[in-house]
Amino acid sequence: NRAPDEFIIVGFERAVYPEQIDIYETYNPGAVIRVSARNGRDNTDWETVWETEAPHVEAQSRIFSLPCRNLSCGEINQIRLDVNCSAVGNWCEIDCIKLIGYISHNDISYKELATNLKQLLLDDSLADVTFQLDNGQTISSHRNILSNRCIYFAELFDEYPSNIQEPIKIKNTSYDAFYQILYFIYTDTLEPVVNYETCLELMRKADEYYLSPMYKEAFNILKKTINKTNVLKLYTQSGLFSTSSNDNQQDDIILTDVVDLCVEFIRKNRQDVYSSDQMQQLTKDMLLRLIQLVQ
Known part of the structure; x- marks a missing residue:
């Protein structure tokens, strides 16, 4: 019979601002009853990331992922798992504990900014410009963001000042490709799933829109797909x-x-x-x- 209060502490070479902890439970998953974290370098107190009252058993191995963006301890480099194997009357196996995070607040701020800009692109309630594609579909956006982050649009808006209310027509560009162009301008990346036809179109449009990094992003997606x-x-x-x-x-x-x-x-x-x-x-x-x- 195993003790109900076993635990393991793992340390990492570099402290990070945590975003997620992944626990690779390969045998009798469900025995972890508490996950705690701290900065061992500064010997701070343990802070609970997640806990449950009782263990359970799952039939299949799993990666148990826990978000931990809001820990008050800031940087962490130690993780403690409290384990109770009584539910299986045997033992459990944990092969890996992965700590995902950022080495500085700048990384976190940049990701949050990209997320906020993505939401801004999706929400057209404050949009002040509309584009119309060849098929008649329209996309709304924000002049200040586009003109400050892309030379192409800065020059385009010189031809179409803000007092013009009609949609600006975009020729020879598909809706999907134009959306990804805007997405890239807002977030410095492309959506993770883009079909190969759109990737080819983006690679060809990169020079036209003065977005050479977009060429590389689209090509990297092609290499994966x-x-x-x-x-x-x-x-x-x-x-x-x-x-x-x-x-x-x-x-x-x-x-x-x-x-x-x-x-x-x-x-x-x-x-x-x-x-x-x-x-x-x-x-x-x-x-x-x-x-x-x-x-």
């Missing part, structure tokens, strides 16, 4: 082959990074890609060029 299903679509839309209408020649801008990404992926997955149905849809020129590149 490329797979056997979309690699040939990326290849055909990389700009190597003319697919655009006269109204949107920007689609023909060759994205060399995308070409190289596709070639590298196909080399590693040659058999699966070559045997896919999409290979049959390539034109002769596309097929010959692909073979030359992959060799």
Whole structure:
């Protein structure tokens, strides 16, 4: 029989302002009854992050995540887990305790600012400018933010002063891409899930909007999402082959990074890609060029 009042204390080399604690419970999860934290360097008192009256048992291993942004102790570098295995009459296994946080208040403030700006983009109650895309959809935004954070919009608003009430028309840009452009201007990042067509469009629009970091963000998403299903679509839309209408020649801008990404992926997955149905849809020129590149 195990004692009901066991505990473990783990220390971390660097103290951080905590945001979250992850406990990797791999066997008999549910035995943790209290999680506490403190700054061991300053020998502060333990502060309770979370607790429950009684242990329980869960059938599957889990990552037990606890938010801890509002601890009064500030920085922490020690975590204490109080464990009670009486619910299982056996033992539990915890393989890892992860402390997620920031090394300075500046990091926290920046993240909070980005979150607030994201909410501002979603809430158009104080918006003072409206954009209209080719498909008729509109997006509202805020002139001060856009003009101060993006040269493109500063110049655009010189042509469309605030006394003009009509929506400003945005040509040759999809709704999804334009929303991500605004999202990037507000938050310095893109949403974590963006489809590959929008990523390609953002990479091509980066220079037009003077947002070169957006190119890198979009490309990083592509690198994470490329797979056997979309690699040939990326290849055909990389700009190597003319697919655009006269109204949107920007689609023909060759994205060399995308070409190289596709070639590298196909080399590693040659058999699966070559045997896919999409290979049959390539034109002769596309097929010959692909073979030359992959060799």
